[in-house]
Amino acid sequence: MIRRRWQVRQRPTHTGLLGRATAPDAISQANGVLDAIIVPTARSADNLEHAITLARDAKTHLVLLCSRDADPGEVLKRLDSDESTAATVVKIPDGYTHDLFEFDTTLWVKNKLPGMCAVRHSDLSVKRNIGLVVARMLDWKRIFFMDDDIRDVTPTALLHTVSALGGDGGCRSVGMAVTGFPDNSVVCHARRETKRYQGVFVSGSVLAVDTKASFDFFPDIYNEDWLFFYRDTAKGRLGSSGRTATQLPYDPFASPQRAAGQEFGDVIAEGLYALLDEDLGSEYATAEYWNQFLADRKRILDEIIEKSDTAPQDIREKMTQAVSTARMCLGEIQPDMCVDYVLRWRRDLGQWETTLKQLPKAASISAALGKLNLAPAAAEDAMS
Numbered sequence: 001m002i003r004r005r006w007q008v009r010q011r012p013t014h015t016g017l018l019g020r021a022t023a024p025d026a027i028s029q030a031n032g033v034l035d036a037i038i039v040p041t042a043r044s045a046d047n048l049e050h051a052i053t054l055a056r057d058a059k060t061h062l063v064l065l066c067s068r069d070a071d072p073g074e075v076l077k078r079l080d081s082d083e084s085t086a087a088t089v090v091k092i093p094d095g096y097t098h099d100l101f102e103f104d105t106t107l108w109v110k111n112k113l114p115g116m117c118a119v120r121h122s123d124l125s126v127k128r129n130i131g132l133v134v135a136r137m138l139d140w141k142r143i144f145f146m147d148d149d150i151r152d153v154t155p156t157a158l159l160h161t162v163s164a165l166g167g168d169g170g171c172r173s174v175g176m177a178v179t180g181f182p183d184n185s186v187v188c189h190a191r192r193e194t195k196r197y198q199g200v201f202v203s204g205s206v207l208a209v210d211t212k213a214s215f216d217f218f219p220d221i222y223n224e225d226w227l228f229f230y231r232d233t234a235k236g237r238l239g240s241s242g243r244t245a246t247q248l249p250y251d252p253f254a255s256p257q258r259a260a261g262q263e264f265g266d267v268i269a270e271g272l273y274a275l276l277d278e279d280l281g282s283e284y285a286t287a288e289y290w291n292q293f294l295a296d297r298k299r300i301l302d303e304i305i306e307k308s309d310t311a312p313q314d315i316r317e318k319m320t321q322a323v324s325t326a327r328m329c330l331g332e333i334q335p336d337m338c339v340d341y342v343l344r345w346r347r348d349l350g351q352w353e354t355t356l357k358q359l360p361k362a363a364s365i366s367a368a369l370g371k372l373n374l375a376p377a378a379a380e381d382a383m384s
Contacts, residue, residue: 006278008292010300012191013199014273021164021174021239034162035140035211036061040127041148045074050151052078052085057155062087063134063365065127067094070148072377088365089377092127098372100355101129104344106220112340113264114332120261125218128204128228130372132218135211137362137371147205149248150178157243162208164241171239172210173229175202181249185222185266186259189252190304190323193311202238204228206245217352219345222265226273227345234276253318256325263329267297268341285342290335301327 039051041064048064055062062085066072072091079087109118128145135143142162146153157176164174182189183203192198204225209215216231218224232238252258271293275284301323308320362368369375 008289009274009296010270010293011274011277012197014201014277015199015240017233017238017273017276018202019171019236019239021161021171021241024163033159034058034060034142034144034208035135035138036063037144037146037158038063038065038128038131038135039146039148040065040124040131041070041075042066042068042123043148044069045071045078047148048075048078050153051146051148052082052087054146054153054155054158055087056082056085058158060086063131064089065092065130066090066377067092067096067123067127076377088369090130090369090374091377092123092130092374096123096126096374100133100372101126101217103217103219103348103351105341105348108341108344109221109264112337114329116260117264117329117332118261119257120222120265122220125220125224128218128224130374132209132211132215133359133372134362134365134368135209136356136359137368138365139212139361141210141212143209143211145204145207145209147247149250150205150245151248152244152246153206154243157241157245161206161241161243164239165208165210166213170237172213172215172232172237173202174208174239174241175204176206176241176243176245178203178206178247179244180246183247184252185262186252186322187262187266187301187304187326190311190319191300193315193319194304194307195310196303196307201226202229202240205247208241214353214356216349219348221268222262223269224265226269230272230276230282231349233273234281253315253322256318256322259322259326260329263326264333264341267294267330267333268338270297271338272342282342282346285339287335287339290338294330294333294335294338297330298327301330 037055064075072089075089142165144162161174161176182200188198216228218228229238272282304323305320308316311319366376
């Protein structure tokens with residue numbers, strides 16, 4: 001039963017859940033604090049300029065996991081002009097799968113989630129999971145995930161963030177604050193545009209991970225990063241370094257389908273974190289809880305639509321259409337679906353723990369990738 005001493009509702013911020021993350025006073029590149037920057041990229045090679053420069057200045061290895069518009073040949077050409085950056089370029093084939101990443105939650109989303117809610121097409125989760133597995137096979141200690149639309153990460157901020165792993169706070173994941181254009185869902189952007197307070201949480205787009213410690217996986221769902229560090233958050237092991245980065249701006253309301261594809265993941269993540277704000281774990285995510293949370297989510301969407309006239313006029317119509325689409329998707333989500341997904345996710349976490357314990361060691365990046373049926377892009381790719 002849901003405890004009646006508090007109101008089930010979606011919170012505008014979860015920053016109170018962040019643990020303390022303090023880097024040592026003296027940080028130097030010679031300490032070997034960072035094994036690799038891992039960039040899951042789907043954009044053209046010119047979007048990787050910042051990552052390449054950052055890896056060179058931080059004197060660390062760069063792993064570029066390429067798909068869609070990120071052509072490995074073009075990326076290799078760009079790297080050839082900057083020979084001081086040590087990098088591995090990997091092409092991730094369309095529809096790539098591997099036994100290690102066959103999660104029950106992935107199949108559930110494909111087979112159980114209503115069609116209008118299952119329109120999200122992203123390989124971000126599997127690319128991040130590849131990065132985690134490669135790091136574990138190579139006995140890397142610390143990695144830094146950075147998306148290809150992130151800018152303004154200085155080498156000092158990078159090393160400060162990575163060095164804050166472990167330490168007094170015991171943080172296993174440490175992120176940076178994304179300033180400027182907020183790293184939010186469509187609905188959260190809409191809330192802000194209707195003059196309601198909306199915070200920004202730590203994200204996987206600028207995230208340091210202690211890969212010698214136990215870590216979870218990125219599910220194939222929107223807000224995959226929130227689920228990745230959920231258990232660290234619950235135990236006070238997710239921190240923010242206080243350093244900042246920026247994200248390339250985009251129009252969150254350009255396609256209503258974006259909001260539809262985010263809605264289920266937004267519900268699951270926001271619902272689970274609302275429980276954490278009350279010091280309650282996922283075992284309290286019962287059908288009764290989800291019934292109440294879905295009702296509050298509906299209230300938020302309805303309120304945005306009702307207050308749409310307070311948003312800037314040039315975005316008002318498309319913002320309303322996007323949130324209305326999310327509202328339609330929300331109507332298809334039932335409490336038992338949320339219960340079922342969370343149950344399967346918790347089972348997947350158990351499977352993942354076994355997977356990590358059984359991972360073989362690898363002597364090189366090429367060998368590690370080979371165990372995943374992948375390989376570094378070859379020089380001839382840059383000539384095609």
